[in-house]
Amino acid sequence: xxxxxxxxxxxxxxxxxxxxxxxxxxxxxxxxxxxxxxxxxxxxxxxxxxxxxxxxxxxxxxxxxxxxxxxxxxxxxxxxxxxxxxxxxxxxxxxxxxxxxxxxxxxxxxxxxxxxxxxxxxxxxxxxxxxxxxxxxxxxxxxxxxxxxxxxxxxxxxxxxxxxxxxxxxxxxxxxxxxxxxxxxxxxxxxxxxxxxxxxxxxxxxxxxxxxxxxxxxxxxxxxxxxxxxxxxxxxxxxxxxxxxxxxxxxxxxxxxxxxxxxxxxxxxxxxxxxxxxxxxxxxxxxxxxxxxxxxxx
Amino acid sequence: xxxxxxxxxxxxxxxxxxxxxxxxxxxxxxxxxxxxxxxxxxxxxxxxxxxxxxxxxxxxxxxxxxxxxxxxxxxxxxxxxxxxxxxxxxxxxxxxxxxxxxxxxxxxxxxxxxxxxxxxxxxxxxxxxxxxxxxxxxxxxxxxxxxxxxxxxxxxxxxxxxxxxxxxxxxxxxxxxxxxxxxxxxxxxxxxxxxxxxxxxxxxxxxxxxxxxxxxxxxxxxxxxxxxxxxxxxxxxxxxxxxxxxxxxxxxxxxxxxxxxxxxxxxxx
Numbered sequence: 001x002x003x004x005x006x007x008x009x010x011x012x013x014x015x016x017x018x019x020x021x022x023x024x025x026x027x028x029x030x031x032x033x034x035x036x037x038x039x040x041x042x043x044x045x046x047x048x049x050x051x052x053x054x055x056x057x058x059x060x061x062x063x064x065x066x067x068x069x070x071x072x073x074x075x076x077x078x079x080x081x082x083x084x085x086x087x088x089x090x091x092x093x094x095x096x097x098x099x100x101x102x103x104x105x106x107x108x109x110x111x112x113x114x115x116x117x118x119x120x121x122x123x124x125x126x127x128x129x130x131x132x133x134x135x136x137x138x139x140x141x142x143x144x145x146x147x148x149x150x151x152x153x154x155x156x157x158x159x160x161x162x163x164x165x166x167x168x169x170x171x172x173x174x175x176x177x178x179x180x181x182x183x184x185x186x187x188x189x190x191x192x193x194x195x196x197x198x199x200x201x202x203x204x205x206x207x208x209x210x211x212x213x214x215x216x217x218x219x220x221x222x223x224x225x226x227x228x229x230x231x232x233x234x235x236x237x238x239x240x241x242x243x244x245x246x247x248x249x250x251x252x253x254x255x256x257x258x259x260x261x262x263x264x265x266x267x268x269x270x271x272x273x274x275x276x277x278x279x280x281x282x283x284x285x286x287x288x289x290x291x292x293x294x295x296x297x298x
Numbered sequence: 299x300x301x302x303x304x305x306x307x308x309x310x311x312x313x314x315x316x317x318x319x320x321x322x323x324x325x326x327x328x329x330x331x332x333x334x335x336x337x338x339x340x341x342x343x344x345x346x347x348x349x350x351x352x353x354x355x356x357x358x359x360x361x362x363x364x365x366x367x368x369x370x371x372x373x374x375x376x377x378x379x380x381x382x383x384x385x386x387x388x389x390x391x392x393x394x395x396x397x398x399x400x401x402x403x404x405x406x407x408x409x410x411x412x413x414x415x416x417x418x419x420x421x422x423x424x425x426x427x428x429x430x431x432x433x434x435x436x437x438x439x440x441x442x443x444x445x446x447x448x449x450x451x452x453x454x455x456x457x458x459x460x461x462x463x464x465x466x467x468x469x470x471x472x473x474x475x476x477x478x479x480x481x482x483x484x485x486x487x488x489x490x491x492x493x494x495x496x497x498x499x500x501x502x503x504x505x506x507x508x509x510x511x512x513x514x515x516x517x518x519x520x521x522x523x524x525x526x527x528x529x530x531x532x533x534x535x536x537x538x539x540x541x542x543x544x545x546x547x548x549x550x551x552x553x554x555x556x557x558x559x560x561x562x563x564x565x566x567x
Contacts, residue, residue, distance in 0.1 A: 047485045065493035109478075109487075109495040109509045126504045162518075211518045232486055285482070289515050291524035293507060298518070 002254050007268045009261075014243045016079070016089035016148035025151045025239055025280035027219050033152045034282075037159035040216035042285060044225045048232050052224065058231040059252040069235035070248035070258070072105035073098050074112035074124045074170065075131060075189035079262045082185035085192045089148040090182060093134035093141070094262035095237045095244035096154045100163070100214060102235040102248065103284040105129055108293060112170075114248070117264040120188055124170035128293035131189065132212055133179040136164035136205075140198050145183075151239040151280055155217070162209035162288075164201065165297070167191035175297055177201075177208040187264065211297045216285040223275040229283050230257065238269075240277035245269075473566050475544040476508040477526060478556070479533035491541075494562035506566070513538065541565055 035041045050058050062068045077094045081087045105112055110127040140157050141149035165173070166181040168191040179201060180186075180193030218234065220226045226236050230250045237246040245259040247269070256268040269277075290296040476498060478487055487510050495508040502508075513530060517523040522530055532549050533540035541553040543565050553565045 045483065061489050065489045066496060067489050067492050107510060107515070109492060110499045111496045123500065127499070213518070215515060286512055286515050288518050289511070289523045289526070291517055293525070
């Protein structure tokens with residue numbers, strides 16, 4: 001039984017996704033932004049459609065095969081205060097990071113999840129999991145640091161030039177360029193540090209970031225399509241009610257969608273909320289793939 | 299060289315052929331005239347450009363293949379195929395090359411004539427793709443087939459394992475890379491296949507790279523990722539989706555359209 005207090009939560013102090021920014025995140029705007037940045041924009045593929053009466057079967061299949069989006073996500077991030085950090089407005093970048101990392105690990109076909117707050121999955125050390133710096137995206141989306149960023153902005157920036165790896169990684173890759181993951185609390189699986197502008201990024205960072213770009217997006221335009229994507233192992237990122245999160249598991253018996261919130265806690269959205277916020281959601285279908293999984297940045 | 303691989307895998311009749319989306323094969327009469335034209339045929343010792351001789355030197359019950367006949371660098375990529383005959387027995391076979399047999403755009407039909415066995419005895423096609431360029435390894439494809447009626451394979455007799463005796467190094471042909479290659483518009487990776495790949499990754503402790511690859515995916519430079527080039531070529535030759543099993547840069551076999559966990563795990567053995 002899911003604690004009702006964790007369903008349809010609206011964070012009073014979260015202002016990383018203000019209404020004026022959210023208003024610009026329509027599905028059409030997202031599609032255009034992704035295409036302009038060079039990504040493949042795909043309509044919801046028919047073969048991913050699952051009739052609602054089969055959702056439970058599909059969910060059971062995911063339980064058996066460990067093929068939920070959550071199974072490809074191996075960390076929580078924390079944009080909030082604590083650990084020497086302060087509450088940030090980076091939510092759209094944190095939401096994106098989970099979607100990207102899910103797609104990356106799904107392609108590699110290593111189940112490194114589900115994520116557990118403040119814990120590291122030992123399997124990650126033997127995988128090809130890479131953790132990206134949320135700050136490396138947000139710093140360009142909002143150079144003023146405060147006020148948040150649009151889903152569309154993060155999507156466009158990440159598609160155009162990629163993300164810099166976090167200073168903390170599940171294993172040693174020897175990246176030439178890394179950046180703190182957040183100005184917030186971070187944690188065992190995410191580094192934290194001071195605010196930096198893009199001009200303060202490590203010199204030559206683009207050479208590393210370009211290896212961590214999405215290639216293709218799917219934009220659902222209905223609640224049912226959102227559920228179908230999740231049932232097929234695709235994470236779906238949504239911006240809604242001042243906050244941005246990424247769905248990683250459909251709780252079929254409860255009729256709610258789970259998301260690893262960027263505050264070291266799992267929360268849930270009801271069907272009503274999902275329906276109200278489908279516009280402006282996205283799923284990363286594929287990412288750039290390295291020439292060698294052991295050397296993801298070459 | 300060829301003979302080593304032939305011995306190793308089994309009986310075979312060397313044909314000049316191509317894969318035709320599956321294991322369909324057409325056979326033309328043995329008397330078809332041949333004109334070498336400008337085509338550069340990969341030479342096999344003792345053969346002319348119009349006739350092929352290949353020795354059937356053994357049998358395997360469920361699959362076979364691997365012939366490396368190329369002897370000249372710089373020839374164009376070429377595809378051979380092995381026609382498995384139910385009544386194949388060790389011995390020498392002769393074939394005549396049909397004029398229509400020449401390779402066309404990598405998608406031509408099988409075109410060699412088999413003079414040593416009746417066409418109706420042809421059971422399945424095994425394929426071998428040899429991209430013969432100095433800088434590339436030869437790529438071999440093997441497609442599991444049914445070859446009912448052939449003499450049973452007799453495994454070599456080996457001594458029981460002595461725990462105190464140093465064990466030989468792992469077989470160089472032990473699979474260490476499995477790739478499910480697919481085209482996204484044709485459907486997703488079947489979940490049991492995904493699970494099997496995930497299981498192999500975990501169970502191997504990292505010594506096996508089991509993954510999926512959508513054929514249009516690229517690296518940061520817009521190119522086919524180096525680690526998937528061989529698998530992609532092999533899978534496309536066999537027809538997508540396909541599971542490509544490699545040992546390093548050698549392709550051990552290709553399994554067409556696997557759908558179950560067992561398909562993958564069996565192929566990984």
